[in-house]
Amino acid sequence: MAEPLPNTPEFTVSELSYSIRRTIEDGFGQVRVRGEISGYRGPHSSGHAYFALKDEGAKIEAVIWRQAMARLRFKPEEGLEVIATGRVTTFPGGSKYQIVIDSLEPAGVGALMALLEERRRKLGAEGLFDTGRKKKLPFLPRVIGVVTSPTGAVIRDILHRLADRFPTRVLVWPVRVQGETSAREVAAAIEGFNALAPDGRIPRPDVLIVARGGGSLEDLWGFNEEIVVRAAAASRIPLVSAVGHETDWTLIDHAADLRAPTPTGAAEMVVPVRSELIGKIASLDGRLWQTTVRSMEARRNALRSAVRALGSPESFLSTRRQRLDLAAGRLSQALGEATRIHATRFARASARLSPDLLARALRLGRERLDRLGDRSLRAVAVLGERRSAALARLSGRLRAEPLFARLERGAERADGLGRRLDAAFLRQVERRRDRLDAAGRLLATLSYKAVLARGFVLVAGPDGRPVRSAAALAPGDGVALEFADGRVRATVDGADAGGPPGPVGAAPEPGAPARPAAAARPRRRESRSGEQGSLF
Missing domain, CATH: 3.40.50.261 (Succinyl-CoA synthetase domains)
Known part of the structure; x- marks a missing residue:
């Protein structure tokens, strides 16, 4: 007899999740929550911000969408106590509830002062407040x-x-x-x-x-x-x-x-005071004029004293004029003497510069040039012979026969390596075949089919699983008996373990050959320790 179906309605996971979401949103709507920001790592790449609000006993997930984030007067910061205004909803994808924040404000002046002090320390550590970087104002x-x-x-x-x-x-x-x-x-x-x-x-x-x-x-x-x-x-x-x-x-x-x-x-x-600046400039101008007048008077007096200390120009030039006259008188005599000395030197030099001497020097130079030319021609000829001999030696070494010999040796070596590769491949295949045959023999040895071949029977319950205990069967239960050569069906008669075995009705498997009833009779279990199911 089938059990009656319950009257409880059936929901899908999505239907249940969205039903809970509507219940929470309708029950709370707009709320104001006071708590400490936890887990804030800045806006996501999408512009949204995800964090949590917590107090001493609880924590609620929070999210600020990108549009609301741009309108916030105060930006979230880790550890800041705030009052958040928004609506409570759920996230069906994670089975959790959260608050979607529309506005955010610090929880009192104390929180603002703590935030201000933290920001001051942070920016000060970056050197933004250093006095050494401050500039002077223009005058x-x-x-x-x-x-x-x-x-x-x-x-x-x-x-x-x-x-x-x-x-x-x-x-x-x-x-x-x-x-x-x-x-x-x-x-x-x-x-x-x-x-x-x-x-x-x-x-x-x-x-x-x-x-x-x-x-x-x-x-x-x-x-x-x-x-x-x-x-x-x-x-x-x-x-x-x-x-x-x-x-x-x-x-x-x-x-x-x-x-x-x-x-x-x-x-x-x-800016300075214009009237004060004009007065100061006028005062400085007066002081500058007085200082200039006094300086000019002092310099005038010093010039007069210097003029009195100097002699007259005539007395200063008379001695120099006399020295100039004496030098002019000696100049004509010095010119004549220098002319005679240079004429003598020229006469001695002209005696050494005769045409015969020049011709002899030219002849010797031409002979030397001819000797150098002959040596150069002989050197070029010798160098050409040496280069020709070297080229002949190289041409003898660069013949095609050695190259063909190396190619033949390489081809023979490649053939040998190919034969070795084929032999190694065959040996490897043979080893793998032997290992596969050994594994097959081991599998056949460990298979329960070998146990059945020795005369044992595998008893399977109504559910098709092996029966490991006599207590698992009740009178009237149908069982399947698997022999080495096939399977038959039987029914448990419920006789005691010590009594003689009762008749068992056996039904052959569909398609299996009919067997005598005695062949389908199951052997009685002698003890729990020796039951057939323990073998599997």
């Missing part, structure tokens, strides 16, 4: 670049103070100083000012001011972002940070070349 900049909001009071205060102190050309790069995109806009403004050409249509500023009014730590957080700090540290233009009030400190203050307590103070730092 009188021609163009001043200001990065701030164009609608706030900060830009008006800066322009008013610059107009009072020293009117200068000002370029304003409008940015948001608060909100999700504040950090990216401020960093882009600093990089944009640095990218301007010095002599372009829009001149590059000589100094930059990054300014914002006061506010809470959350309001000023954009100026603590790593992208802003790195942009300020990489600026080739001297940069003044004027964020918040005098008591407000942000990370851009450490990376800037100079920190101003207020935006108005930044304007006072970058």
Whole structure:
């Protein structure tokens, strides 16, 4: 009798997983979870971020999709305690539940301060805050670049103070100083000012001011972002940070070349007071004129003293004029004497330069040249004979017969190697055939068919498996008896182990020849230790 089917509905794995997912999403919806970020390794290559939120007793997987990641005001960081807002769902592919985060914020000011301190140590270790890399401000900049909001009071205060102190050309790069995109806009403004050409249509500023009014730590957080700090540290233009009030400190203050307590103070730092500068220049001009007058008077007095110490020009030139007259009188006599000396030397030399001597020298030179020519011809002839003999010896060595002999020896060697290869292949095949025959004989020896050939019988139960114990059979069970020459079927009669064997009904296998009933009668098991099933 078949068992009745249960009334419990049947689900597939996918149906059950998505049903659980709908139940969890409908039961929780939008939630806010407070916990510590664990296992954060930055965004995946797809732009999504995977991590976990944990507390003292539990942990939940979390995911932030790429679109939500771009809108986050605070980026996830390992170990940061946050408050996450999102929806609870499941991931059927992994049989786990998770929270899909839409927004993320630090859990209180303490978490922000811890994050700020950790970021300050990290950037400081990279050398972004070193004083040795800070640049000096120009004394009188021609163009001043200001990065701030164009609608706030900060830009008006800066322009008013610059107009009072020293009117200068000002370029304003409008940015948001608060909100999700504040950090990216401020960093882009600093990089944009640095990218301007010095002599372009829009001149590059000589100094930059990054300014914002006061506010809470959350309001000023954009100026603590790593992208802003790195942009300020990489600026080739001297940069003044004027964020918040005098008591407000942000990370851009450490990376800037100079920190101003207020935006108005930044304007006072970058330009001097024009009236004071004019007064100072006038004072220096007066001092320079007085110094020049005194110097000229002193030099005039020194010149007068030098003139009085020198004699008259006539007395200075009279001695030199007399020496010149004496030298001119001796010059004519010296010229005549030198002419006689050179004439004598020329006469002695002309006696040695006769035509006979020159002809004899030419004849000797020509004879020597002829001897050298004959020697050269003989040397060329001898060298040609030596080269011809060497060429003849080489031509005798370069005959075709030795090459043909080497080719024949190589062919004979190749034939010998081929015959050896064939013999080795045949020996290897023979060894493998012998090993295969030995394995076949071993298999036949270990096969249970050999046991059946010695008169044993293999008893198989109704399920076709060998019966290893008499207790495994009950009266009326059908069994299969396998002999060495075939198989028959039989029925257990249930007689005791000590009694005489009862009749057994045997049915031959389909297609097997009929056998006498006595041949199908199974042998009684004498004891548990000697049962047939233990052989297998």
